[in-house]
Amino acid sequence: MFLHLFIVNKSGGLIHHRSLSSKAPKLGTNEWLRIGSTFHSLYAIANEASPVKLPGNKKNGADDGIEEIQADGMTLNCFQTRTGLKFVITAEPNTTAAVDLGQILREIYMLYTDCCLKDPFYELEMPIRCELFTQGVENLIQKYSRIR
Amino acid sequence: MSRTPVNILDRPLGGRGSRAETQVSLSAFSYLYSELVQYHQNRVDSISELERRLESSGYDVGLKILELITYRNREYKREIRLMNILHFVSTQVWKAVFGKPADSLERSVENTDEFMIIDYEPLTSTFCSVPADFGQLSADGYMSGIVAGVLDGAGFSARVTAHSVALEEGEANNNNTNTSSSSGGAQSGNNGSLLPPRKEKAVFLVKFSPEVLERDAAMDR
Structure with a gap:
């Protein structure tokens, strides 16, 4: 079961968040804003702390931060794009056996590029309010929930 | 004269040649159109003004496209009947x-x-997702401008407006697949299935000037 999705822009601001099931923790937008920016900082710290740099990766590479966190109660997957946008999804630990969370994040990224970046009414780095995007994510999550 | 290979940047976007050469990818168009809308949006005070500006940018395209299509089709005949020109717009121009x-x-x-x-x-x-505070704005003003341009160029002056109308229950757009392939966007073609289905259709309302109708009625006599 998926829990929550949030998207953090390159300066650590939360631009989108939504719960994906009824099991998701009930937190207000302010809490999610805090979580988003905290995660952003942790990602940067992990990036600095990483003892091994991937070949060809410069100091602020996109590959060295937090990709996955596994815990008893949940699992978290993060996908950072080349422009520093982070897509983060949390799910129950058993979810990863059936579906690839990274794949879902890449598909959400695809929806983002289609529905938000090509939408004349969307401003970069600002909160996402595109109806098409919300609906697309909804359909995607339903599709993957049926697979399980 | 030796024929040197033509630089890819110098090649014409349209013109003769294969069908692929005459098409522009949907993505490229969408980014450009999105910039056009944003450009105008920053320079207007009201929604209706934005619509008017989009229409006027389409108008000139319409005038030119009429010229271009008749030239390319080798059809130098001028449409003089109302229904014929409307048919021409909804098939050939489209x-x-x-x-x-x-x-x-x-x-x-x-x-x-x-x-x-x-x-x-x-x-x-x-x-496009038109925000709720934009009310009745239709993002297709550019298309209605093209229609107005073609009709005006052909001597049928008309006021054309674009409206987004919610689809009724069961009113399905069954040509879903062939549109995305024909519009040429490689990205939208296969992965387009990720996009949620449309909830609205675009209605382009064409209101002819009285003299055009009078003229057409006179030809029936």
Whole structure:
């Protein structure tokens, strides 16, 4: 079961968040804003702390931060794009056996590029309010929930 | 004269050649259109002004496209009848500009001087989500401008407006697949299935000036 999705822009601001099931923790937008920016900082710290740099990766590479966190109660997957946008999804630990969370994040990224970046009414780095995007994510999550 | 290979940047966007050469990817168009809308949006005070500006940017395209299509089709005949020009717009113009014919052409029941061209998947609003505070704005003003330009260029002056109308229950756009392939966007073609289905269709309301209708009626006599 998926829990929550949030998207953090390159300066650590939360631009989108939504719960994906009824099991998701009930937190207000302010809490999610805090979580988003905290995660952003942790990602940067992990990036600095990483003892091994991937070949060809410069100091602020996109590959060295937090990709996955596994815990008893949940699992978290993060996908950072080349422009520093982070897509983060949390799910129950058993979810990863059936579906690839990274794949879902890449598909959400695809929806983002289609529905938000090509939408004349969307401003970069600002909160996402595109109806098409919300609906697309909804359909995607339903599709993957049926697979399980 | 030796024929040196033509630099890819110097090649014409349209013109003769294979079909692929005459098409522009949907993504490229969408980014450009999105910039056009944003450009105008920053320079207007009201929604209706934005619509008017979009229409006027389409108008010049319409005038030119009429010239271009008649030249390319080797059809130097000038349409003089009302229904013929409307048919020309909803098939030939639509095909040349949007890669598919319009979905239907209807005559208004209430007003005899009004016609409707209906497109279930208007190209310009493929990726648009009009915010709620923009009210009745239709992002397809550019397309209605093109229609107005073609009609005006052909001597049928008309006021054309674009409206987004919610699809009724069961009113499905069954040509979903062939539109995305014909509009040429590689990205939208296969992965387009990720996009949620459209909830609105675009209705282009064509209201002819009285003298055009008078002229057409006179030809029936």
